Structures are given as C-alpha cells and as structure tokens.
Amino acid sequence: MLFNSQEFLLVFLPLTLILYFAFAGKETLRIWVLISASLFFYAYWDLRFLPLLIVSVMLNWLCSLLHASYKFRSILVAGVALNLLIIGFFKYTNFIIGSVAATAGAVFAPWNIILPLGISFFTFQQISYLVDLKRGAAPVYPFHKYLLYVTFFPQLIAGPIVRHDEIIGQYSFDPMREGVYERLSKGFVLLFIGLFKKMILADTVAKTASFLFNDAATGNTLSFYGSWVAAAAYALQIYYDFSGYSDMAIGLGSMFGLSIPVNFNAPYLAVSIRDFWRRWHITLSRFLRDYLYIPMGGSRFGMPRQIAALMVTMLLGGLWHGAGWTFVIWGGLHGLALVVNHIWEKTGVSLPTPFGWILTLLFVLFGWVIFRADNMGTAVSIIRSMVGLNGASFDLPDIMPPIRIFYYALPAFIGPTSQRLVTHWLRPRPIYAAVVACTLFYLALKAGDGDYSEFIYFQF
Amino acid sequence: MGITVNSFISNSDARWKGFVRILIIAFVGLFAAGYLFILIVDPYGMLPISFDFDRGPITAEQRFFYPNLAKKSQFDSAIIGTSTIRLLNPDDVNPLLESKFVNLAMNAASVFEQEAIFDVFLRYHPYPKTVIFGVDHVYFDKNNYAKHIGAVKPEHFPEWMYDENPLNDWLPYNWRTMQITLKQFKCITGMRPFKFRVDGYEDFTKTMFAHDIDHIREVIYGSKTPKEKKPVEPAVQATPELIKSFAFPAIGHLDRMLSRLPDTTRKIVIFPPFHIYHQATPGSEEAVKWQEFKRRVADLVCRYQNAALFDFMIESPITTRDENYFDKTHYSVTVAKKIAHWIAREGVSQADNPNFNRYCNPMTASFKR
Numbered sequence: 001m002l003f004n005s006q007e008f009l010l011v012f013l014p015l016t017l018i019l020y021f022a023f024a025g026k027e028t029l030r031i032w033v034l035i036s037a038s039l040f041f042y043a044y045w046d047l048r049f050l051p052l053l054i055v056s057v058m059l060n061w062l063c064s065l066l067h068a069s070y071k072f073r074s075i076l077v078a079g080v081a082l083n084l085l086i087i088g089f090f091k092y093t094n095f096i097i098g099s100v101a102a103t104a105g106a107v108f109a110p111w112n113i114i115l116p117l118g119i120s121f122f123t124f125q126q127i128s129y130l131v132d133l134k135r136g137a138a139p140v141y142p143f144h145k146y147l148l149y150v151t152f153f154p155q156l157i158a159g160p161i162v163r164h165d166e167i168i169g170q171y172s173f174d175p176m177r178e179g180v181y182e183r184l185s186k187g188f189v190l191l192f193i194g195l196f197k198k199m200i201l202a203d204t205v206a207k208t209a210s211f212l213f214n215d216a217a218t219g220n221t222l223s224f225y226g227s228w229v230a231a232a233a234y235a236l237q238i239y240y241d242f243s244g245y246s247d248m249a250i251g252l253g254s255m256f257g258l259s260i261p262v263n264f265n266a267p268y269l270a271v272s273i274r275d276f277w278r279r280w281h282i283t284l285s286r287f288l289r290d291y292l293y294i295p296m297g298g299s300r301f302g303m304p305r306q307i308a309a310l311m312v313t314m315l316l317g318g319l320w321h322g323a324g325w326t327f328v329i330w331g332g333l334h335g336l337a338l339v340v341n342h343i344w345e346k347t348g349v350s351l352p353t354p355f356g357w358i359l360t361l362l363f364v365l366f367g368w369v370i371f372r373a374d375n376m377g378t379a380v381s382i383i384r385s386m387v388g389l390n391g392a393s394f395d396l397p398d399i400m401p402p403i404r405i406f407y408y409a410l411p412a413f414i415g416p417t418s419q420r421l422v423t424h425w426l427r428p429r430p431i432y433a434a435v436v437a438c439t440l441f442y443l444a445l446k447a448g449d450g451d452y453s454e455f456i457y458f459q460f
Numbered sequence: 461m462g463i464t465v466n467s468f469i470s471n472s473d474a475r476w477k478g479f480v481r482i483l484i485i486a487f488v489g490l491f492a493a494g495y496l497f498i499l500i501v502d503p504y505g506m507l508p509i510s511f512d513f514d515r516g517p518i519t520a521e522q523r524f525f526y527p528n529l530a531k532k533s534q535f536d537s538a539i540i541g542t543s544t545i546r547l548l549n550p551d552d553v554n555p556l557l558e559s560k561f562v563n564l565a566m567n568a569a570s571v572f573e574q575e576a577i578f579d580v581f582l583r584y585h586p587y588p589k590t591v592i593f594g595v596d597h598v599y600f601d602k603n604n605y606a607k608h609i610g611a612v613k614p615e616h617f618p619e620w621m622y623d624e625n626p627l628n629d630w631l632p633y634n635w636r637t638m639q640i641t642l643k644q645f646k647c648i649t650g651m652r653p654f655k656f657r658v659d660g661y662e663d664f665t666k667t668m669f670a671h672d673i674d675h676i677r678e679v680i681y682g683s684k685t686p687k688e689k690k691p692v693e694p695a696v697q698a699t700p701e702l703i704k705s706f707a708f709p710a711i712g713h714l715d716r717m718l719s720r721l722p723d724t725t726r727k728i729v730i731f732p733p734f735h736i737y738h739q740a741t742p743g744s745e746e747a748v749k750w751q752e753f754k755r756r757v758a759d760l761v762c763r764y765q766n767a768a769l770f771d772f773m774i775e776s777p778i779t780t781r782d783e784n785y786f787d788k789t790h791y792s793v794t795v796a797k798k799i800a801h802w803i804a805r806e807g808v809s810q811a812d813n814p815n816f817n818r819y820c821n822p823m824t825a826s827f828k829r
Contacts, residue, residue, distance in 0.1 A: 181479065184476075185480050185483070188483055428476045429479070433482035433486065438490065441487055449635050
C-alpha cells in the first residue's frame with residue numbers, strides 16, 4: 001500500500017487513527033493497534049514478505065534478551081552477522097555471483113530472489129540496536145515495543161532510519177497529551193506537503209528523466225542540452241520523491257503523537273559536499289557515521305586512517321543503495337569528494353560561498369547521472385554529452401520544456417523546507433486549513449487515477 | 461538530531477483544534493459533495509438510478525460513451541462494426557430505411573467488443589427495426605481474433621459498462637471521473653459541444669480534404685505514383701484441402717448476433733469497400749481465402765429471415781479511384797452516402813450495379829421497397 005493511494009488515504013489511515021485514539025488511554029492496546037496496522041500495511045504488498053520481517057524481529061529481540069540474561073556479547077555479534085547475512089542473501093547474492101562470474105568470463109543467469117521491501121531500512125535499524133546493546137547504550141525493550149520500533153508503518157519501507165532511543169520512549173507518551181491538535185494539524189500538513197511533492201512534482205519531472213535516461217540506455221546519444229535536462233530532472237525527481245516520502249512519514253508519526261527525525265534539509269543549497277551529506281538523507285548519514293565511520297577510527301587516528309574510513313563508509317553507503325556497480329562508483333566518488341573536502345578544510349582556505357554551492361551542485365548532478373543510469377556505459381555517454389564531448393547540440397525531444405524544469409526546481413532552491421514551513425510558518429488559521437483540505441481532496445482523487453508510481457527508495 | 465515537529469508545540473491548542481476540525485469537515489464535505497455531483501451528472505449514463513439528462517460522447521473514448529447511446533430510447537436501429545463502417549451517417553440512412561439509427565461502430569473494435577455493444581443495444585431495444593453489420597478484416601483475421609480472446613483490458617474496454625450487473629456500475633471516485641463529470645456537465649448545460657453527435661456519428665475524415673492526392677497516394681501505395689498489383693501466376697487453386705484449412709472463428713459471433721434478432725428486424729451485412737490495392741492479390745492464396753470467407757458469411761446471412769449481404773470489397777469504380785479514399789480502408793463521406801443509398805434502395809432494383817455484389821436473393825417482401 002502506497003501513501004499516495006486511495007486505499008491508504010481514505011481507508012487505512014482514517015481507520016488506524018480512529019482505532020489508535022479510541023485506545024489512546026491504554027498504552028499496550030494502542031501499541032498493538034499500531035503493530036497490527038503496520039503488519040497489515042506490510043503484508044498488503046506481498047504476504048510472503050511478512051514471515052521474514054517477523055522472524056527477523058523475533059531473532060533480534062531474542063539476541064537482546066539472551067545478552068541481557070546471560071551477558072553473551074558474542075550473541076550480539078552473531079545477531080549483527082545474521083542481519084548482514086539476511087540482507088546479503090536477498091540483496092547481494094546475484095550481484096556478488098554475477099560479478100565473480102563476469103570476472104571469470106562465465107555466464108550467470110541471476111537467481112529469482114525477490115527483494116523484501118524495506119529490508120535495507122529495517123535491517124539497519126536492528127543492527128544499530130544490537131550495536132548499542134553491545135556498547136551498553138541500550139536497554140532490553142518489551143517485545144511489543146521493539147516490534148513496533150521495527151515495523152512502525154510510516155517509516156518501515158523507506159525510513160527515516162530511527163534510533164531506538166529516540167522513539168521507543170515516546171510509545172509511553174499519552175497521544176492525548178497537550179498539543180494533540182497541533183501535532184495532528186502539522187501531521188496532516190506534512191502529509192499534504194509530501195503528497196504534493198511526490199504526486200505533482202516528482203512524478204511529473206520523472207517522465208522527463210525516465211524518457212531521457214531510457215533513450216540513452218537504448219544507445220542513443222543525448223544532446224548537450226538533453227543530457228543536462230536529464231540530470232536536472234532526475235536530481236529533482238529523487239529529491240521530491242524521497243523528501244516527500246520522508247515528509248509523509250514524519251507527518252504520519254506526528255498524527256500518532258510520535259516524533260520522527262528529519263531526513264532532509266534543503267540539500268541542494270549545500271555549499272560543500274560535507275554540507276550536502278548533513279542535509280541529504282540525514283538519518284542514513286548519521287547511521288553511517290556512528291556505526292561505520294567512527295568505529296573505523298573516524299578522524300582520531302590521523303589523515304590516512306580517516307581517508308580510509310571515509311572511503312570504506314561511502315563505498316558501503318553506495319552499495320547499500322543497490323546491488324550494482326553504478327551505486328558503488330557513486331558512493332566511491334562521494335567518498336573521494338569528502339576526502340578532498342576534508343583536506344581542503346585543513347588548508348584553511350575557504351571558497352566563496354556561491355562558488356562552493358555551484359561546485360557542490362555540479363558534483364551532485366554528475367553523481368546522480370551515475371546513480372540513475374542503468375549501467376556505466378549509459379552514465380559515461382550522458383556525462384560525455386554534459387561536458388560537450390558529444391557535440392554542442394541543443395536538440396531536445398518534444399518533452400517537458402526546460403523552462404518548466406526551472407519552475408519545478410524553484411521549491412528546492414528558494415522554497416522553505418517542509419519542516420520550516422510547518423514549524424515556523426504554519427499558523428492555526430481557518431483559511432490555511434481550508435486550503436490544505438481542498439488540495440488534499442484533489443490529491444486524494446488524483447491518487448485514484450491509478451497512474452502513480454512507487455517511491456524510488458522502495459527499491460533500496 | 462535536527463528539528464522535530466514536537467519541539468514546537470505551542471499553547472494554542474484550542475486554535476489548533478479548530479484547524480483540525482475545519483480541515484476534516486472541509487475535506488469530508490468536499491469529498492461527499494464531489495461524489496454527489498458525479499452521481500447526479502452520471503457522466504456515462506450508466507448508474508441504475510439516473511436523471512434523464514441529454515448525455516453524449518464528450519471524449520473520443522467511444523468504448524466509454526457508446527453504451528449510453530445504445531440505451532437511448534430515441535433509436536430503433538443500430539450500426540455495428542469498426543471504423544470501416546463508422547462513416548455511415550444516420551442522417552443519410554434514417555429517411556431511406558425509415559429508421560432511427562445510432563451508429564455504434566467503434567474504431568478497431570474486436571468482435572468481442574462489437575458483440576458487447578450489440579448486447580447493450582438489444583437489451584434496451586428487443587425489437588430493432590434494422591441492424592447494419594460491417595464485416596471486415598476483424599472477422600477475417602484469425603490471429604487478430606485470437607489476440608483478443610481474454611485480452612480485452614478494462615482500461616481500454618470498460619466491461620462493467622456492458623454487463624447486466626448494476627452493482628458494478630458505481631463509478632470509481634478519482635480525478636479522471638471528476639474531470640469527465642465536469643465536461644459532461646458543461647455539455648449538458650450547453651457550455652461546450654459534445655465530441656461526437658449523440659447518434660454516435662463522427663466524420664473522422666474531415667481532415668482528408670486538407671490533403672492532396674499525392675498525400676493520399678502516399679498513404680495507399682507508399683509512393684506518390686499509383687502502383688498496380690500483378691495477379692499471381694499460376695493462380696492458387698481452391699482445392700478442397702486448402703478450403704478446409706481455412707478457419708474463421710469470428711464468424712460465430714456474427715451468427716450469434718443475427719440469431720438473437722427477431723425475424724422482423726432487417727439485417728444488413730456489408731463487406732466495406734477497401735481500396736483495391738489493399739484487397740487480396742488476384743490469384744493469391746489470400747484471394748482464395750477471402751473468397752471462401754465471403755462465401756461462408758453469405759451462407760450464414762442468407763439463412764436468416766429479412767437479411768441481405770452487400771459485398772463492396774470488390775474491384776469497382778469505388779475501390780479503384782484513389783480520390784475516394786482517406787487511407788487504404790477508409791473511404792470518403794461521399795462514398796458513404798452512396799453506400800447508404802444503394803443498400804437502402806437500389807440494392808434490390810440494381811442488382812447489376814458494378815459497385816457491389818448482392819447476396820441473399822430473393823429478399824423478403826418487407827425488405828423490398
């Protein structure tokens with residue numbers, strides 16, 4: 001069930017909210033309402049995924065219980081290894097065997113392994129919990145709270161990646177506590193913003209991006225102009241798509257009285273690549289920093305070690321996005337850029353802000369081409385067009401005119417972030433409520449047209 | 461890390477309560493009003509209980525709007541087929557056959573779709589005066605027929621509009637339905653014209669006169685110069701084995717439709733006039749196959765009371781003149797007018813007309829005029 005579907009907006013969400021608030025005074029009951037709703041939400045995609053999710057949660061929770069009872073530290077290591085094995089099997093088997101086979105010159109027909117939705121997200125959440133347990137920084141939670149922590153439907157499929165200590169404690173808060181209507185209002189508004197970003201902005205620019213990238217994938221050479229439009233369209237698509245999803249997740253959490261961490265903060269205004277990663281997919285950056293980069297030494301053991309830590313972190317971060325060399329190379333390039341960024345900072349020379357912004361944006365755009373392209377051949381072809389190596393033609397197929405791309409880019413560059421809009425600008429004025437209601441009405445009907453697309457991050 | 465929504469909870473919860481209330485009331489109100497509007501306008505005219513507005517086709521999606529036309533009581537006769545019969549204008553045929561025709565021929569309609577719209581028409585008009593069937597390549601081509609078995613997708617062909625189940629006639633509540641409803645509302649109230657006439661007729665060749673003869677020939681021959689088909693020599697012999705190997709499963713649908721019509725209904729079946737360059741090459745196996753196809757259709761049609769079959773798919777003054785065509789299978793409205801005239805009047809008196817062959821002779825008295 002997609003957030004941008006009528007089943008979700010008109011049936012699932014209202015029913016879950018009604019039931020949740022009906023049992024608002026009874027903590028255990030309302031938690032089970034959310035768990036039941038979340039499991040139904042997950043099983044609605046494909047019932048076959050559900051057992052894996054439940055077994056994964058039970059095994060991880062058992063690890064925590066055994067650790068607490070018998071102080072087996074190795075059980076936690078085994079738990080982390082098990083999580084990595086599960087994700088490795090489902091996500092990387094074909095990639096690894098295919099790569100080995102290609103190196104050996106053999107032909108490999110990929111196995112038919114279905115990737116369970118959200119596996120990258122719920123696995124990371126559980127790994128972070130086991131690691132925190134090992135560090136002595138986490139308690140053992142009651143099963144139902146742990147189950148909800150992993151399965152909570154707003155962030156189950158595509159994040160934000162939430163830490164146990166920033167959400168599980170909130171389950172005990174009475175949803176009817178002071179501020180309930182403000183939380184509900186802001187939740188609705190964030191849901192509306194997210195839907196708008198996804199259905200109006202992302203899905204529209206996606207048509208242009210898909211057309212041009214598919215055209216390039218079939219062997220056609222994009223013009224200079226076309227390649228830049230392709231890169232810009234995809235940059236906007238992935239931003240509106242994923243930040244829209246995150247807005248909806250945070251908004252839905254707010255409706256249930258739960259605060260979910262912010263995932264985006266105007267990433268295309270970043271003035272350096274470090275700044276970009278503080279603004280893009282913030283909860284993933286935080287995870288990679290706390291559970292990979294810092295344990296590998298971070299900046300504590302000198303520059304060479306830091307460079308190695310950065311590169312490994314970003315290569316794995318790239319691989320996390322998908323089992324493909326384009327993702328690995330994309331991650332590696334970002335790792336390199338971060339290394340350059342760190343070294344540059346050591347020199348004490350600072351770039352003028354506009355220059356830093358343009359440089360960062362250009363780098364990110366080129367990076368997205370590699371990220372989106374079906375293979376490196378296509379990516380290289382588009383990049384060659386972008387730098388003029390395929391001629392300086394301004395031909396563009398009859399698709400979205402570039403001026404419209406420009407309009408679609410405006411919210412990303414000059415608009416307030418959703419969080420700022422909701423927390424600083426939104427006031428409880430009737431006219432705002434009416435505008436949101438009208439637009440939600442339109443979006444709810446639009447959701448019924450059936451031509452919506454899945455969120456990009458569902459595939460990761 | 462970062463900003464969280466809950467960090468900005470203020471003390472004005474009463475005002476936020478008002479915000480939530482307005483939002484929910486406005487949303488639910490709009491939602492209910494929107495669906496009520498759809499129910500009242502009933503854009504496709506398919507709801508079990510519906511106001512008697514003068515609805516018509518508002519988009520080119522014939523499959524969505526023709527069931528409503530097929531139900532209308534103002535008609536007593538119908539034209540069934542594909543675009544090769546769509547140019548038969550009810551205004552021409554009505555006075556000639558003293559009938560009130562609705563043209564239900566749909567572009568590229570499979571025989572399944574043709575039978576489906578015929579069913580709707582017959583359900584609401586159990587004793588039609590006249591039904592005209594256009595029988596073309598859709599009936600002839602076995603592969604085309606096989607392609608459509610079980611492959612009629614709901615988004616292209618809304619089966620729910622054609623069946624007898626009133627429970628599935630409730631419209632999906634989405635933006636597309638809302639837009640269609642708004643358009644139908646505007647048409648009903650005279651704010652905009654219908655896409656097609658309410659008797660289903662549409663002259664889709666309007667643009668043909670913008671094209672010169674070179675363009676038409678380009679479409680027909682693939683070049684500006686007319687080409688001639690050379691007969692196959694030696695000609696393929698119509699041996700019993702070859703004839704036996706031909707299968708035309710789609711003819712069964714025509715049989716079923718004819719059999720459901722009362723004896724009193726005039727049944728007119730037409731092989732439309734394809735341009736000669738796109739008819740089978742003389743002497744070829746395809747020519748033998750067409751001949752056999754026509755024979756089987758003629759055998760079938762002539763079994764029924766009050767039935768006639770006109771074959772315009774022959775070498776004739778119509779089919780050999782490029783100016784008569786829009787493309788290889790679609791003729792001009794002038795030709796359509798002539799066809800109307802011939803099938804209604806001169807089909808009986810001018811059996812030697814070089815433009816067609818007539819089968820089913822003698823006709824019943826009621827058919828003769």
